[in-house]
Amino acid sequence: MSGDHHPSAWGPHDWRHGAPHNSWSPFILSLGVAIFLFTLAGAFKFGEFQGWGSVPLIFVGLGVIGFSLLVWWRQDMSFGVDGEVFEPKSAGAPFQNIDIRKVAMWMFLMSEMMVFTSLFSTYMRYRFGIPNCQTVFESGEWVEGTSVTCFEPAGHLIASSWFHIAPGAINTFALIISSFTIVQALRYAKKKDMDEDVRRRKVTRYLGTTWLLAILFLTLKMIEWFVGFPLPEFLHEFNHGDSSIKSLYAEGYLINADSYQHHAYDTHYIEAHPDDYSIPEDSALYAMMQAGTHPGGHMMANIQVSATTFYVTTGTHGAHVLGGIVGLTYMTLKAARGGYTPDNAVSIEYFGLYWHFVDLVWVLVFPFFYLY
Amino acid sequence: MPTRSWLQSWLCITEVKRLVTKRSKAAIFTLVIVAAMLALPSAQSLPGGISGVQQSGCNCHGAVPSESVSASIEGLPESYNYSEVYELTVSFQGGPSQEGNINQGGFHLWASEGALSVNDATAQVYNENEVGHTDAGNDQVSWSVTWTAPATDKNVDFVLHVNSVNGNADGAGGGTSGDMWNKVVITLGGPIEVLEAANPFVVLGVLIIVSASLLAITLAYVFYRKDPEAFEWDNFAPWLADWLTSTDHKKIGTLYFVAGLFFLGVGGIMAMIIRIQLAVPGNDFLTQEQYNQFFTLHGTTMIFLAAMPMINGFANWMIPLQLGAADLALPRINAMSFWLQPFAALLIFTGVFSGHGADTGWTGYAPYVVSEGAHYGTTMWAAGQIMLVASSTLTGINFLTTMAVMRAPGMGWMQMPLFSWSILVANVMLFLSIPAFGVGLIQVYLDRVVGTAFYDIAAGGDPLLWSHLFWYFGHPEVYVVIVPSFGIISEVIATSSRRSVFGYRSMVYALAGIGIVAFIVYGHHMFTSGMSPTLRFVTMLTTMLVAVPTGIKIFNWLMTMHGGSLVYRTHTLWALGFLVTFTLGGISGMFFPSIAMDTHLHESYFVVAHFHYVLVGGTVFGFFAGIYYWWPKATGKMLSEKLGVLHFLTAFVSYNALFWPMHRLGVWGMTRRHHTYFVTTEEALGSLPMEAAGWNMFITVSGFLFFFSNFIMVFNMIVSSVRGEDAPDDPWGGWSFEWMTTSPPPAHTLYRLDDGSWGLPTLKDANEHIANEPGLLSSWFQRLMVSDDEIEEASH
Amino acid sequence: MSVMTPIFEGLWEHYIFWSVLVGGFAFGWLYHHSFWFTSKDGDKLPNVDEIEIGVFPKHNDDMRLEVAWTILPFILIVWLTYYSWQPLDAMWTSTDGGAHGYECDYDDPGYTGSNNVMHSDGIITSDCYHVIEITGQQWFWSFDCLELERSLCDTGTETMEVYGSVPVLALQKGETYLAVMESVDVTHSPWFQHLGTKEDVLPGQQTTLWLPVFDSMTEESMVLCAEYCGDAHSVMAAKLVVHN
């Protein structure tokens, strides 16, 4: 049985006779995932950092995963080079004459839809289940100093000023442009009547731009979450006089924020800045303040659940963008070595389907998590 | 081979292999053996012993005891009488203490059982088990205390610590204040000698390690006997590497089977330990904390590490063969799906041997699962299952694509064998419901690791969110586990009664019906959980519907036997056994949709009886039928019928004796997940009538019978692999493609075609004569599909 | 069996009747075919459907029969749903104006207690109901009679040989109580064994449970915890004492 043409389980594979036989990457990838999950749980417990002991092991786990991807690509790198293309089409109803791996990609997208549906259902259940912080504030049923549990949507913070919306808006444009560039890469990879080298450069450049836009998306998101943006001098007075757009971290919108205080919920601040915030006349709090019965002061809110649903849902989407970046790195490398010819260009379409799906999810996440 | 790419030279893997010579391989092998030998004893001492002051000595007097001081307790009998009072004198000699000094020494006495008390001001009682000297009694060499013996048989440990001092440390009372101490340990028994209770984790650890090594030895022996020359030392590494790296659906199927059967054994061992604990009321073989870990891991192991891998084992082996395809659509993803499972099992079991395994039940309800009270192993339990979710999603994608695109020519959707249909429906349900479980598990993992607040009650977290996400996956999961058995039973009954299955089309629609109904009924797991009443009512109605498609299938199987000529082989017996037990399980399941009864029966042993009837009686009996049916095709050897029938008779009888009485216990009010129960006697009111104790002992005994009866099958497998007679291509006279290839099928599966040549088959249809102009549905589908003439123009 | 309440017993008898009927039919059919349609040893196996390897076998179905055993079970389950609909509505009767009326108004001169009545089908109706509170905590129950006088509702503790010190709830026969329940830490669920009811107790949310104490109840019965809650889940018990 082991006599015939068994290519090595590590190495490149000659695709002339069909699917690969042996490969080390599944075994090593599973080992890497197990190490990563085990050691990550060793480094943190219920949010407290447990010391640097197991942190290096987390990177060992990621390293093992990376190594197995290298082995996986080593077998695929030879795919489609000088005519060795193995792109079977499906037979029989209902997917006849469609590439088998495109059907597989659609099956994968179906289960991805269920992942994001679960995350959205969690968000809906908590958003409609827990009373909104603004309504609790306006109802006046809070006492300064004790934390009240309410739902503070990130949109209330982000949509409050143009500068807060800016990173999210740029990210949306970035994803749409990257969706477009991946389509262009596919178009030129499939164009038959084209000089070899021109096609190679065009496909590589388009894949490279998609890669760059994806990196931009993640960096903007990280900055928006943790760092914040410094503003030039002349823009300060448009931003309530602040010198920078504060990051969500600086605003205190965190998963452990059980005593979150925002100046939108501070009666003194509102009286001092009437044009920024206003308390609707028909609200109970307004009546209390007129009658002077309300002690006034700063509402303290436990917004852990709203921060958790925001960070985990947008974080999962970010993880899928990261997955896309990993895929794009391999494809750009392969395109640079002239790997994409019209008859194996369809593999760019598979990645395109995944990438458009990630953009599709962002079309839903952006309005309902950032703006609403 | 393409020119050496920069990547290959950088990795230079090929050079490394040449360096490992034969001698160094032998060295590595012995090293592994020595390491294993060393590791075994440590498994003994893992669980923490008694700790606290009794063991380590009061370290306030320095870490090292000194020999010059000797402590003694007078007045202790050889063995105590029940609740007798004994006067003890606790004293010490030696050390720096001298007569007349202000401070000569002190003592601390600990007794594991009974009650200690003092007679004078020189000693004080910390608690029932601990006495020590007082300030007044800090300058003498002996003290008198009284000890009342316990009223029952116990092993009593006395640990006495004494310290000998020469005056006070600050020198107020004169003397050089040298401070030396020592301790003495005395054990005492009651009138009847009490055996030391075995530590259940040691029992579990030893049993798992022993069964793992037995399995390894058996596999090695079987593979050795299959082809001895492949068993040289230098063939060992490539042979092992071939199994670790294979993407051949047959090899991965075998790997799934070995993993599945091993964990079926491990789950069985846990079940036996649970049954020992429940044999008598008020038993204390397992504490509640240990019992929680055992029933949690029994559930998780049986469903995720035994049943699911065995389904994948059958599917991996049989789907490509039944469809007439060479292999699955995505072979490496197939290998990936398998290798995620053993590592997931490692993660799930990490906590167990240290006594901190997951103790949340296989359902892991919030907020207990994210509370600090839950054992630390729960995080690893969640992490392991996240890997299983990834594995199941990839399996789902792989099989759906294969069945949709790689069927043999001539095999339309309505010509597929029913086992393939059952795997298709099972995988559709699985890969659409398991992401909900994955998201729920990631939420728990993040809550327990990063500190998010999905289920933090103070922050407004909602425990029912986990129940919804879990059971949205949970109910389709239990159908995923039973539907492949339906497929196997349809094949086995049709072939055994020499007839084509009755109502093929209604069988397929029933499978599809179960697939749809599975998603809208999950609310019946939460009838008493505070879920919104509207949803409870809706799911009550939909759960009633579940009986219809399942009923159709059972009646179709019975009708298949009509007019047939039943050939009694072991797989036929198992199929008929399945029909009996699964029908009983289905009927007992119909008691739950009516909420008025469910409020009494929920979380009782009636539920335990129902799901063991459909899980063990349904799924596992279906697997046994499948194993006896396809073993000749997969291994090329016949199983012995005598051993098979013996296995069936012993297992079937002991199975029913094991699970049927649980229905009665449930109605009486025995609650699930309680480590012990109490029966009503004349003096004490318990939660159960008197007979419950007898039934529980009966269940435990039949449980052990059922556990050991399954080893007859394992023995049968070994004998068949080693000395079984060779199996023909089609031993039972089945019609589907897997019987057209040799047994075992060659590495690259080829089928013997009618003209004697070898290749991929095309299916003929005996129903050709029915004028099959396409119906409404299929003509609509025709217009949707990519027609053949469009291909040229598409790839311009 | 002593444990069942009349509602449960009525449903149980009915479901057992249909189970025996359907089960008997299925098993009779199975045993008949298993012994009747067996292959006679020695003679050549008849191939009724000409099964041939590599050929999809001839369809063997009968539309009338298949339609029959789809419709009949459907009718049976519709009947069973209808049959268990009324008891469910009785068990979940609404708290204002349902089968148990409104909360008792103690200073209304006409107040004479709930004096609940059990009808023939086991459903209990009463004039009014008393509200008590149950709180579940990791590993013990606490009952709160609010301001009901001691004869109506009394709490205490008792040491049982088996569960150690156990809270006791003493209620009066003929009275109906609405237990408003809450948990302090994790989910629990009080299972009133001889009332045959249980409802989960959730942290952060109030759930309710009807306790209609009918006259033929046994004096003492156990209340066990029926939702897994950790280390002492099995000894988290309470005792329900019913007096008239």
Added chain:
Amino acid sequence: MAHYKIMGQDPYWMNFYGLMILTLIEVLAVGADLVPLADSLGTEEKVVTLWILTIIAIPKFIMIAAIFMHLYGDEDSAILTMTALFPAFFILIMVLFVGLTHPDAASSLPDWCRPGNYGL
């Protein structure tokens, strides 16, 4: 690639421009002061913004899926659209059962499903 035209131009460029414009509208809608519009419709500003965002998100969703993901105009579009829509039933079940329900006490059956109401 695509062999259909949008307004006579290359479909992918047009789709790209369309998406950019719609996103711009979304961002403007949030930034703009919609209080007068909200008062005219009798709801507060937040609900109006939610409706605008939903109304814009749906065409963006369809444009990306149809044109970029080749679910329109290709020869395999029809069957792949069926595949893409297959989980719709399961998504609907999860949104209805998990997303839109709240836990509350089983104080009573909702009126529409009480036997009393149907004279049973």
